[in-house]
Each structure stands twice: as structure tokens, then as C-alpha cells.
């Protein structure tokens with residue numbers, strides 16, 4: 001059974017809208033002590049689409065991404081204001097069940113970080129954490145998530161070998177499989193292929209395009225070609241501000257802001 005993120009009392013009584021929005025970010029500000037890393041971000045993130053976050057180093061992209069599954073909670077000096085509505089819950093509400101939230105909103109990091117366990121147990125271990133132990137069910141989910149992450153054919157005969165015996169690109173697809181095994185609705189990807197070779201990078205991009213049929217994806221990327229190849233919408237961040245948010249094609253061919261134009265044409269950053 002799905003663990004609720006919030007009790008009904010904690011949920012706000014807003015009417016459910018028939019829209020394709022999965023996350024509604026309103027006036028989101030994030031601080032590290034006195035440093036404001038994200039300034040009043042306000043935009044809607046579409047369901048079953050890929051949203052890219054671009055911008056120069058230090059402009060707040062990862063901070064924004066981490067706030068969507070409350071990873072900033074792990075940083076003692078981090079503090080957030082504003083709202084991120086997911087379904088009918090404000091993710092930033094102090095009382096929500098963060099463990100349940102992270103199951104629905106999964107995250108994959110820049111550097112592949114498999115557990116020091118077998119390929120099979122990387123996924124089985126994550127399932128056990130959420131109380132799924134029955135061998136038949138675990139076997140099914142391991143296979144299903146490795147298929148979804150386009151890794152099954154490469155590992156099906158070596159499931160009990162160490163995850164560290166995989167290449168960097170395969171390890172990253174294993175980390176994606178581990179996240180998919182939780183059956184999330186949203187997938188947060190923080191530069192998931194920047195540490196990989198071009199072939200592994202291409203595989204990850206192809207995978208992202210397949211996954212968006214089933215998941216809503218938000219990806220931080222420094223690679224503007226990557227953003228233009230795989231994303232539907234793009235948010236351009238600069239010094240903590242969301243300067244422009246629009247369809248990716250518009251951002252890259254006809255941006256409305258001079259700063260966006262300057263950034264995408266390589267004048268800074």
C-alpha cells in the first residue's frame with residue numbers, strides 16, 4: 001500500500017485541477033545561511049515531460065532540484081520559503097513524510113553511487129528498505145527496473161556480480177534502475193551523464209526519452225546540446241533567478257530575455 005506523504009489534515013483543500021502539471025513551484029526561495037541561492041522561483045513543471053534546468057555554475061540549479069525531494073534537509077544551514085505543490089501537498093511542509101516523498105520523487109546524482117553489493121542486491125536492498133521482501137516480487141521488480149533502465153540485456157547473466165564490476169555508464173543505469181524500482185512519479189537527475197563517456201551519455205539520453213512516457217523528469221545539465229536534444233521545457237537560472245522558462249525550442253531559438261540569448265550563444269558562463 002502506498003504510504004501517504006501527508007495526512008488529510010496536512011493536505012491543503014485546493015480543488016484538483018485536470019492539468020498536465022506535476023509540480024507547481026511558487027515563490028520558492030532557498031538560503032544557505034545568509035546566501036540566497038534560489039530567488040522567488042515560480043513555474044509549473046509538466047507531467048510526463050522532460051524539464052531541463054540550465055545556467056552557469058553556482059546559479060542555484062542543484063539547490064532547486066534538491067528541494068523537490070527535500071534533500072536540502074540534510075544541509076543544516078539550508079532553509080526554504082515558498083511552496084512546491086505536488087498533488088495536493090506542499091513538499092516544503094515540515095510535517096510531511098519525507099521517506100514516502102523520496103519514494104515518489106526519486107533522485108539520481110552526477111556520480112554513479114551504487115551500493116557495495118551485487119547488481120541484484122543494489123535493487124533488492126532498496127526494496128527491503130520499503131518492506132518489500134518476498135523473493136518472487138523482488139525478482140520481478142529487479143527484472144522490470146533493469147529492463148526499464150535498458151540494462152537487463154547487459155547484466156541478466158551476472159546479477160550476482162558486484163555492481164563495481166560494471167562500467168561507469170552501466171553503474172549509472174543501475175542507479176537509475178534502483179530509483180525506478182521504487183515506482184516514482186518524478187525522476188530528478190542531477191547532471192546524470194556528465195561523468196560519462198560519449199557513448200554512455202548517448203545511452204542515458206535515449207533512456208531519458210523512453211522514460212518520460214511513464215515519469216516526469218527534471219534534469220540539471222551543463223550541456224546545452226543535451227538540454228535541446230532531450231527536454232520539452234527549459235528553465236534558465238542566473239544568480240538564483242529563473243530568468244526565463246519556456247518550451248526548449250523557444251529558449252534555444254527565440255528567447256525573450258537578452259540574458260538567455262547571451263548565455264545560450266556562449267557570451268558568458
Ligand SMILES: Nc1ncnc2c1ncn2[C@@H]1O[C@H](COP(=O)(O)OP(=O)(O)OP(=O)(O)O)[C@@H](O)[C@H]1O
Pocket residue numbers: 032035037055056057058059060061062063064075
Ligand atoms: N551545501 C551548501 N552549503 C552552502 N552553500 C551552498 C551549498 N550548496 C550550494 N551552495 C551555494 O548555493 C549557490 C548555488 O549552488 P548550486 O550548487 O545550487 O548551483 P548550481 O547551479 O547547481 O552549480 P553547478 O552547476 O556548479 O553545480 C552557490 O552560491 C553555492 O556556493
